[in-house]
Amino acid sequence: MSQSVDPAFEARLGQAAARMEEGLTAALSGTSPLLAGAPERLLAAMRHGSLDGGKRLRPFLVEESAALFGADDATAGPVAQALECVHCYSLIHDDLPAMDDDDLRRGRPTVHKAYDEATAILAGDALLTLAFGLVAEGDGGIEPAARLALIRLLSREAGAAGMAGGQALDLAAETTTLDEAEIARMQAMKTGALIAFATEAGAILAGASPADRRVMRRYGEVVGLAFQLADDLLDETADAATLGKAAGKDAARGKKTLPALRGIAWTRAELERLVAEAEGLLEPFGERAETLRATARFVARRSK
Amino acid sequence: MSQSVDPAFEARLGQAAARMEEGLTAALSGTSPLLAGAPERLLAAMRHGSLDGGKRLRPFLVEESAALFGADDATAGPVAQALECVHCYSLIHDDLPAMDDDDLRRGRPTVHKAYDEATAILAGDALLTLAFGLVAEGDGGIEPAARLALIRLLSREAGAAGMAGGQALDLAAETTTLDEAEIARMQAMKTGALIAFATEAGAILAGASPADRRVMRRYGEVVGLAFQLADDLLDETADAATLGKAAGKDAARGKKTLPALRGIAWTRAELERLVAEAEGLLEPFGERAETLRATARFVARRSK
Known part of the structure; x- marks a missing residue:
């Protein structure tokens, strides 16, 4: 396996995360036409569940995919923010007692712990509503x-x-055993x-051709597969101190993962196969797609 | 107070509800591009929470407001269905144990009773997502x-x-006492x-002028006020058998309503004032607005 740290890439990802933080802070300030007059406590819960958090991989993929086809961050920004709102709403609801029942998220109390369960449900609802x-x-x-196409796609990819x-x-899998398929x-x-939405959305908003849109969709699917596989592998192999969250959680809940079924060696080989597929998909774009290739490597080889 | 039953109006409302049932059934069939491949149990929970229910007043207002400016039901239908999805998602989430904790809705088990709490949260999320x-x-x-304007408006009116x-x-009002304002x-x-969205959305989708759009917005606000006041009045005065749900619930929960604060006579007079305002707003549209005038009377004078 090649070197897993790429300082130039990680700096770029960090800068994008800082920009996203600024954009989301403005979007959730409560002074925008979409939110003016909202109750302060609900806004605070929405901010608690969405600001100051995570690698912001999904919005990064929107912006970098858009950039590949010539759209700048100012154009892609609101779509990227919207996607992050959807991601954060899903974390708030997934953390609820009736779902995964988590008390901590990124080292801080989850929204229903910091506020209350009803507020967490509503904060998630309101973030999802804001996204559109x-x-x-x-x-x-x-x-x-193109905006309408983005909304249809977001509705499909985020929905049932x-x-x-x-x-x-996933919830059903707690009581039945899923096979590999x-x-x-x-x-x-x-x-x-949502990861496939990110990369396809970048292509759509930048006005890419249908053929390029399909390539970016597949690239996003491949990155999504690698993301989940790397996550499951870390859950199997890393300790809680490295992860910043409980390790071995899937096994403890009786949830089967592909690394658990197929073994660690198979998983590492599959991750490299996915990196190669992602790199191959982007080959026609040449040097301009280097950041997206680095993203695939980062996602597959990260150690936390 | 004038006659509260208008058979021609109620027939029209009933026909629209039957059409809405058909439209929603198709939208939730799981074969549409937005839902194809969704897990059957989640779709069933979404249907449980949205089909076979209610007067369908909000979608009726979308269609009748659109008709006033020349748009037919086929054009207004999807927007009306979307609004009903938003309304039904809100009922599913409001019924949850962490919110109003209701076991029954329209005489049937609520979604979290018929399925489970996690599924009810997800069914609500998925209906909201589908709406956009x-x-x-x-x-x-x-x-x-105009579609983008509808989406922005729906995001604002349904959100924080x-x-x-x-x-x-409303949840905060269970622990503090609200004043009239x-x-x-x-x-x-x-x-x-959502009621103001309904009537403004009808105007927007039919391409009405900004001035007409403002009139329809105000008409919706007035109907919304009358709707809530009539609801609160029924909660004070009707018995459970007439309502088909528990009466006196607000008082039992310590929630103050305007009829409780101002008395029944004031409330009846205020309802008639609102009917007159709604009728006045629609006067410039003449005979064509008769159904919308009848809607205001129906909403203010209904006995269940």
Whole structure:
């Protein structure tokens, strides 16, 4: 396996995360037309669940995929923020007592612990609702027809046929044993759908051709597969101190993962196969796609 | 007070509800591009929470408001269905144990009783997510720019500054005592926002002028006020057998309502004032607005 740390890439990812933090802070300030007049406590819960958190991989993929086709960060930004709102709403709801029942997220109390359960449900609902407004809101840069395509795609990938459906299948897996194909389907929906949205959305908002849009969709699917596999591998092999969250959680809950079924050696080989597929998909774009190639390597080889 | 039953109006409302049932059934069949591949149990929970229920007043208002400006039901239908999805998602989440903790809705088990709490949360999430896809999806009939305006407005009226924010204020009211202005603000957000969306959305999708759009917005606000006031009045005065649900619930929960604060006579007079305001707003549209005038009377004078 090649070197897993790429300082130039990680610096770029960090800068994008800082920009995303600024953009989300503004979007959630409560002074935008979409939120003016909202109750302060609900806004605070929405901020608690979405600001100051995570690698911001999904919005990074939106912006980098858009950049590949010539759209700048100012154009891609609101779509990237919207996607991060959807991701964060899903974490808030997944953490609820009726779902995964987690008290901590990124080292801080989850929203229902910091506020209360009802507020956490509503904060998630409101972030999801905001997301669609953000995609519809921007002025200029993106054609109206492309904005509508983005909204349809986000509705599909985040909804019952995508992320929400994947979470439903994941919950069902606590009481039944999934086979490999069922695990793959669940993960493609629960984690893969939003990552594939990210890269396809970048292509759509930048006005890429249908053929390029399909390539970017497949690239996102491959990155999503690698993301989940690396996550499951870390859950099997890393300790809690490295992860910043409990390790071995899947096994403790009786959830089967592909690394558990196939072994660690198979998983490492599969991750490298996915990196090679992602790199191959991006080859026609040459040097311009280097950051996206580095993203695939980063996702597959990260150690936390 | 005038006659409260208008058979021609109620027949029209019933026909629209039957059409809405058909439209929603198709939208939730799981074969649409937005839902194909969704897990069957989650789809069933979404259907349980949205089909076979209610007067369908909000989608009726979308269709009748659109008709006033020349748009037919086929054009308005998907927007009306989307609004009903948002309304039904809010009922599913409001019924959850962490919120209003209701076991029955329209005489049937609530979604978390018929399925489980996690599935109810996800079914609500998925209905909300679907709603935006439905507005974005239609082909023809509505200009892309108007569709984007509808999505921005739905995001605002359903989100933290609208319905979700109103529910947050309503929950807070269980532990603090709201004054009249605070009750009015909470109800304008919790109930009023979606009803005002309905009538403004009808105007937007039909390409009405900004001035007509403002009139329809105000008409919706007035109908929303009347709707809530009539609801609170029924909660004070009717018995459970008439309502089909528990009466006196607000008082039992320590929630103050305007009828409780101001008395029944004031409330009846205020309802008639609102009917007159709604009728006055619609006067310039003449005979064509008769159904919308009848809607205001129906909402204010209904006995269940």
